[in-house]
Amino acid sequence: MWIYEKKLQYPAKVGRANVQMAKYLITQYGGPDGELAASMRYLTQRYHMPTPQAKGILTDIGTEELAHLEIIATLVYKLMDRASLEEIKAAGLGAYYADHDRALYFVNGEGVPWTAAYIQSKGDPVADLHEDMAAEEKARATYEWLIDLSDDPDLNDTLKFLREREIVHFQRFGEALQIVQEYLDTKKYF
Amino acid sequence: MDREQLCMLKELMALEFTVLEFHLYLDTHPTDQRALMEYNSFVQQLAVLKRQYQDRYGPLTWQEPSAYPWQWIDQPWPWEICYE
Numbered sequence A: 001m002w003i004y005e006k007k008l009q010y011p012a013k014v015g016r017a018n019v020q021m022a023k024y025l026i027t028q029y030g031g032p033d034g035e036l037a038a039s040m041r042y043l044t045q046r047y048h049m050p051t052p053q054a055k056g057i058l059t060d061i062g063t064e065e066l067a068h069l070e071i072i073a074t075l076v077y078k079l080m081d082r083a084s085l086e087e088i089k090a091a092g093l094g095a096y097y098a099d100h101d102r103a104l105y106f107v108n109g110e111g112v113p114w115t116a117a118y119i120q121s122k123g124d125p126v127a128d129l130h131e132d133m134a135a136e137e138k139a140r141a142t143y144e145w146l147i148d149l150s151d152d153p154d155l156n157d158t159l160k161f162l163r164e165r166e167i168v169h170f171q172r173f174g175e176a177l178q179i180v181q182e183y184l185d186t187k188k189y190f
Numbered sequence B: 001m002d003r004e005q006l007c008m009l010k011e012l013m014a015l016e017f018t019v020l021e022f023h024l025y026l027d028t029h030p031t032d033q034r035a036l037m038e039y040n041s042f043v044q045q046l047a048v049l050k051r052q053y054q055d056r057y058g059p060l061t062w063q064e065p066s067a068y069p070w071q072w073i074d075q076p077w078p079w080e081i082c083y084e
């Protein structure tokens, strides 16, 4: 089960409302390398992990990604909330507004809705952990491009925190992969 | 949210983040005794700070006692706080 804590993992800071940036950032909410995909991927893969370390790390990182999803939602909410209709139209979010007003929805930057096709659950722990490591690198790269796109130091502070988390997750998945590989090797010989 | 509460909240966020970092590390290094000792010490500090914060400002999670009226729904929610 899961329990909600009424706090963010890290302060989600926004210097000023910026609809254009909200449009870019929403891909980390519902895009292919975003936090929803990350969380769902790890939490669904954990059932077929052969070692306790891998079960633990997928559960805990999958849970942390939900905290990141909440940070992204908060950032998009703050970037969009006080925006005028003129700003929304100018940023190319008129079509988004027609479907959702300023509400949060799981789409990428081009408005494509989230799909489970973004993730895989192969039943092969080596294949799955490699996917997870790649996913972390893709998420890290996305945060770098978003930081490039943003000139808001408050927003960038939060995005840099999230980028650093992907680096740590990559590291932990790498360690889990090594443990799983060693475990599978010993099973082969005995 | 006043400055004092925000300050304490940020302190709590930082401490809980430290605990999480150790937690993830220990998942793949379960026999690192030094890390485990540090983890246990941070967990203790976190429990104290969380108790203080919740006694002052209300529940952060469920299964916490509440003053009257029901405090859980008190505003602001996390996304409504100005952290700058």
Ligand SMILES: [Fe+2]
Residues within 6 Å of the ligand: A038, A065, A136, A139, A165, A166, A169
């Ligand atoms: Fe991650």
